[in-house]
Each structure stands twice: as C-alpha cells, then as structure tokens.
Amino acid sequence: MKILALDSSGLVASVAVVEDDNLLGEYTVNYKKTHSQTLLPMLHEVAKMLELDLHTLDAIAAAAGPGSFTGLRIGAATVKGLGFALEKPVIPVPTVDALAYNLWGVSDVVCPLMDARRQQVYTGLYEFCEGRMQCLLPQCAAGIDEIIEKVNRLKRRVIFLGDGGNVSAPRIRERCTVPYQFAPEHMNKQRAASVAALGRLLFENGNVRTAAEFQPDYLRLSQAERERQERARETGV
Amino acid sequence: MNEQKEIKILSIESSCDETAAAVVVNGRDVRSNVISSQIALHTLYGGVVPEIASRKHIEKINQVIAQALDDADMKLSEIDAIGVTYGPGLIGALLVGVAEAKAISYAADIPLVGVHHIEGHISANYIENKDLEPPFLCLVVSGGHTHLVRVCDYGKYEILGRTRDDAAGEAFDKVARAIGLGYPGGPKIEKIAKEGNPDAIAFPRAKVADGAYDFSFSGLKSAVLNYLNGCRMKNIPVCQADVAASFQQSVTDVLVEHALRAIEEFRMDKFAIAGGVAANGTIRNALQEACQKKGVRFYHPSPILCTDNAAMIGAAAYYDFLAGKRAGLDLNAVANLKLGE
Numbered sequence: 001m002k003i004l005a006l007d008s009s010g011l012v013a014s015v016a017v018v019e020d021d022n023l024l025g026e027y028t029v030n031y032k033k034t035h036s037q038t039l040l041p042m043l044h045e046v047a048k049m050l051e052l053d054l055h056t057l058d059a060i061a062a063a064a065g066p067g068s069f070t071g072l073r074i075g076a077a078t079v080k081g082l083g084f085a086l087e088k089p090v091i092p093v094p095t096v097d098a099l100a101y102n103l104w105g106v107s108d109v110v111c112p113l114m115d116a117r118r119q120q121v122y123t124g125l126y127e128f129c130e131g132r133m134q135c136l137l138p139q140c141a142a143g144i145d146e147i148i149e150k151v152n153r154l155k156r157r158v159i160f161l162g163d164g165g166n167v168s169a170p171r172i173r174e175r176c177t178v179p180y181q182f183a184p185e186h187m188n189k190q191r192a193a194s195v196a197a198l199g200r201l202l203f204e205n206g207n208v209r210t211a212a213e214f215q216p217d218y219l220r221l222s223q224a225e226r227e228r229q230e231r232a233r234e235t236g237v
Numbered sequence: 238m239n240e241q242k243e244i245k246i247l248s249i250e251s252s253c254d255e256t257a258a259a260v261v262v263n264g265r266d267v268r269s270n271v272i273s274s275q276i277a278l279h280t281l282y283g284g285v286v287p288e289i290a291s292r293k294h295i296e297k298i299n300q301v302i303a304q305a306l307d308d309a310d311m312k313l314s315e316i317d318a319i320g321v322t323y324g325p326g327l328i329g330a331l332l333v334g335v336a337e338a339k340a341i342s343y344a345a346d347i348p349l350v351g352v353h354h355i356e357g358h359i360s361a362n363y364i365e366n367k368d369l370e371p372p373f374l375c376l377v378v379s380g381g382h383t384h385l386v387r388v389c390d391y392g393k394y395e396i397l398g399r400t401r402d403d404a405a406g407e408a409f410d411k412v413a414r415a416i417g418l419g420y421p422g423g424p425k426i427e428k429i430a431k432e433g434n435p436d437a438i439a440f441p442r443a444k445v446a447d448g449a450y451d452f453s454f455s456g457l458k459s460a461v462l463n464y465l466n467g468c469r470m471k472n473i474p475v476c477q478a479d480v481a482a483s484f485q486q487s488v489t490d491v492l493v494e495h496a497l498r499a500i501e502e503f504r505m506d507k508f509a510i511a512g513g514v515a516a517n518g519t520i521r522n523a524l525q526e527a528c529q530k531k532g533v534r535f536y537h538p539s540p541i542l543c544t545d546n547a548a549m550i551g552a553a554a555y556y557d558f559l560a561g562k563r564a565g566l567d568l569n570a571v572a573n574l575k576l577g578e
Contacts (some may be wrong), residue, residue: 036332040339040566054344069288070329073295074336080299081340084315212299222288228281 001058003203004082005196006043008035008075009067009095010114010163013059016192017050018200025050026193035074041080054086059208061199063160063190064092065217066122066139067114072216083211090214091207096139099162100126101194102187108157109136113164116141121146122219123166125154133198141219144168145175152177161188244558247316248345248551249302251334252326252354253381254285255544256297260309260316261551265363267463270306270541270548273297276421283420284410291329300338305547313345320554323564324574325350326381331570339566350554351564355382355576356394357510361538361549366509369536374505376496376524379545380406380421385450385495387503391556394576397499398450405488406514408439408454412484413430413462416477426481427517432533433478435486438464442491450495457487489523496524500533509536514541 007014013035016026027042047054062079065072083090099112105128114122121144125137137150144164148171152160160172161183172180182188202208221229243262250257260268275293279285306313321338324331335351342349359375371391377384383400403411406423413422418429441461445451461484468475468481500508508528515521521537528535542549 034569036336036569037567039336040343044343044566069291070332073291073329073333076295077298077333077336079339080295081337082344084299084302085341206319212303215296218292222286224282224286224293226290 001200001203002056003059003061003091003196003199005056005061005093005192005199006039006075007063007098007195008039008071008188009065009194010190012190013038013042014190014192015039015046016196017046018193018196019115023028023193023196024141026095026191028191029070030189033154035071039074039078040123054082057086057088059089059194059199059203060092061091061093062214063095063098063195064214065095065118066219066220067095069085069218072218076214076216079210080214083214088211089208090211091203092209092214092217093199093202094139094196094217095190096122096124097126097133097135098195098198099190100124101133102161102191103159104133105129105131108159109151109154111147111158111160113147113160113162113166113168115164118141121147121168123164125150132187139219144171148172154178159183163189190195243306244555245311245315246320246551246554246558247302247305247313248547248554249334249338250319250322250545250547251294251330251552252299252322252324252355253330253545254279254290255546256294256301257545258302258305259547259551260305260311260470261548261555263482264552264555265367268311270546271301271305272546273301281419283414285327287327287329290327291333292327294330294333294471301309313341316347316553318348318350318413318558320350320352320550320557322354322357322550323568324571326352326572328570328572330343331572335568335570338504339430339568342377343566348521349477349564349568350557350562351568352553353549353574353576355384355386356392356553357549359386359509360552361511361542361546362536363552364542364548365538366536367503369507369509372505373507373509373536374496374499374503375509375511376492377512378405378510378514378558379490380404380410382512383452383454384576385499392449392560396576398448398452398495400443400452400454402453402455403446403458404455405452405492406512408458409514411458412481415462415465416475416480418477421426423514426485427519430482430485430519433476433480433482435482437476437479438483440483440487442487442494448576450499452491452495454488455493457484457503485519489520491522493523493527497527500528500531505533507534507536511538511543513544524539
C-alpha cells in the first residue's frame, strides 16, 4: 500500500511517500517561503525522484489540524485537488498526534507543543505501549500553564517537542516539576513521514474520507465567531 | 471538414465570498456556471469576514467543481486548461482556489492559467455579447474595485482611473449600514431609492484634482454620515428613501461623467460595464442612456455574470491561454495584484 502524505500545518512544509513499511522519500523544508509556493513544487521533486506515478497511490494523508489556519487550508486544498483529480481517498491525520508519532516507542510521556498564538499551544499527551501510541489527552488548544499542570499531575518523565517549545521553555523551566527533555532537531517538528505512517494505521482502521468530505480540523472558531458568541453570552441572548 | 478545435476551460474563483466553478468553451460559450454564495453567513457580521469566507471555500470547493463538470456533462480528462483567480482579493480566500487548481492541474496534467479578477469581470462581457471585441472602454465597479479601464486588446489593459479610497460598492455597503438597511448594501439601496427623491439632498460629486479619471467615494460617504448626524442633532426625521436615492444619484453622476470624458478623449465607440455594481439598474440605465446619446454601443453582463462568478474567469483564461500564458506549480495568491502584471 502506497501513501502520499503532506503537512503544512505550521512553519514546516513536508511531503513524504511511504510504501508499506518503507519510507521511499521525504522532503521537509523549514524556511520563510509560503507553503503555497513550496508545497506542490516539493511534491513534484519527490515524485520525479521516485519516478512516482500518482495514479499508483492508494491514499493521500494530510495533517488535518490543528495548526495555522491558512497553512491547514493550503494543505487541505492541495489534497482535495489531488484526491479529486486522481480519484483517491484522503486520510485526515490529527496534526498533534502525528507530531507525537515522531517519537515512536519512547517510554516517557510525549507532549507536543505547537505555537497557537494568543498565549496558547496546540497540545496533547501521548504514551507508547507495546508499539502502539495511546492518547492520554486528545489534541486541544490550551494555555501553557494548563498543560504543564496536567504534565505534573502524571508524575512521569516527559519529552516536549514542537515549534511551541521555544516560546514555552521559560514557563516549563519555572513550573514543570517532573523530569523533562526537549526532543532534538531531527524529530522536533512536523514530518510528513510521521503523517504517512500514522495515516497508514488510520487507513487500515477505515478512517478515510473522500476528497470532497475532507475538511481541516481547526480546533478553534474564527475570531469573528468567537466574539459574536461572547457578545451573545454577555447579553444573555 | 474545417472544424476548429474547441478549447474547454475549467475555471475556479474564490477571491471573496463566492465559491465558484465553471466550464467555458472557447471563451464565450458557458457550459456551466456554479456559484455557492456565502452572503447569508456574512450578513450576521455586517460584511465579509475573511476567515469565515476561507473556511466556507474549503468546505464547498470540491462539490462546486464537481457540479460544474457535471452540469457541463464533461469529464476532467476532456478539459484543456484550468483557469484560476489568483488576485486581487482576500488572501486566505484566494489561496483555497489557487492551491486546489494547482493540485488538479498537476495531478491531471492539465495546463494552468492564472487570471486577474478584474480581467475576469471585464471578460464577463464577452460571454453574452458575441460581437464584442477590443478595443473598448470598461468601467469595473464592485464591492472591492472601481476601475476605468481601456481594453486595448485581449489581455492588454490600460487603467485610466481607479478609486483613491473606497470602492463604489463599499460606499453602498457603508451607507446602507448607516441608514439601517444592512448588508449587502447595493441591492437594498437600489430598492428603497426607487421610492425616494434623488434631488432631495445635495451630496457632493467628488473630483480628484491630480487624476482625471480617478474616483473618490469616501467624501461622499462622510457627507451622508454628516447629514445623518445633523438630522439627529436637530431631531429631524431621516427619510431613508431620499438619502438612498440622493446618494445613488451622486455615485451615478460621477460614473457617467467619467465615462463620457473617457469616451471623448479616447474616441471609443464601445463602452462596457462590469462588476457587482453593474447589476444596479439605475446606474446601468444612466450609463446606457449617456452612451446612446453619444452613439456609443453599450455592453453589460446580465446580473448573474456581474457578481463574482467563474464563467468570467473562464472567458479571461481562454484569451490568456491563447496568448500562451501558463502558471507554474509555484503560483501564489496575490491580495493586491495589479492589472497587467
């Protein structure tokens, strides 16, 4: 089974092709250029290098969210377009789950931290048990203090990763009471290979959508909707 | 048999609050024109909310494209080129159409053409007027744009004037909000203005000193707001219909005056209008009458082709395609894209 995976949920743009238990190719760029300019040319490069006929793919996996709203939509529109033209199913892979999957097999608790602005991170808590990833806290948007508190309560060693690690580091040093480490650079950001690998498991469990059905999972309302709800609450309407 | 090959274009438009796709053959023959409008959603907020618009685009885009092919009774494999709006517009909204179009173009190996949104509006006139060919003058008036353009040839444009501040349609929306009509302002003002006196209130007709064909509508908007304030202070009841009619007349007069001057200066015998505001009957009739008096042929798209749609993008993409224009996989959306770039 052959899966193409894309991740454009954060600053990283990443493309990977996985066939069964082989990573055939992965192209990851963490540079200032916009995903709209990089993602498809990167796919083209990988496909050329692998002499990949896109029609031989079984499915297309995408980091479905959370993440940068615009980044998620560029990824989503790209996989929806590919899925539509190739008539292939799409696998929505939760971004934070895929990030945690970078650290497959560790015995510590894994806590991804993606910068979500507004003093929040997109995060979750995971552990690996006999080769399977278990979710202790499903992906969510949370204040950094809130997640540190949850980590402390587990009373276990923890590994942090993700682009929210830097902004959160001072808070973690100050408040984290359990032993912790930050994952190194080869595994601390989004990687399409992890999206593909986790996507393969989801696919086997029937977790697929048509290209038309696939939607980003923002985990957050737009600012306008949020403010409107707040106003409605205040006025009691 | 001397049969010319048909060029079938699938076009996609998502620059603002309509998700649209169409199939257009040889630039003028519209086989399908699907528009999924979000107006009802944005009405809650009194105007288009960019993030909500972008979310709605991604939700609908595949269904809209599939419907366009279905309505045209065509398969993707029969399509010769894909045209997509890449600017100007709301960046997040544009990106959905651009990323989708690029992915389809890449996966199905179909050439891609990037289209300027205003070029699309101008080209809407080709669809129902099979005889219309450049050169002609075109006034593009919508919620986001007010441009007076000299169409020298297919794909060759000279902008004679543009708005310095608010677009004409934007002024309609703001005035409509100020007199309590709500969003979208254009159709609401036009409707109530029918019951009002266009000469009731003397609102200004703005001239831009250093740009013969440029427009300015923010002064007019302020004049309306000042008038409303004045009435409130003096406790004089405001006649919505009179304000709407007088405001609309002021916009109309400015547009007609600019049009007539350009027709004279450039000795043009064809004049077209385009854009959402071109659906306004009062403005259209005034321009038509002015053109007729000068012996100038007047063109306008029917209302469905005035508002944002993909058929117009397909019309523009056809002529760009013939001219050899192709977009690469790195095509980006450009919020403030200039015409002719």
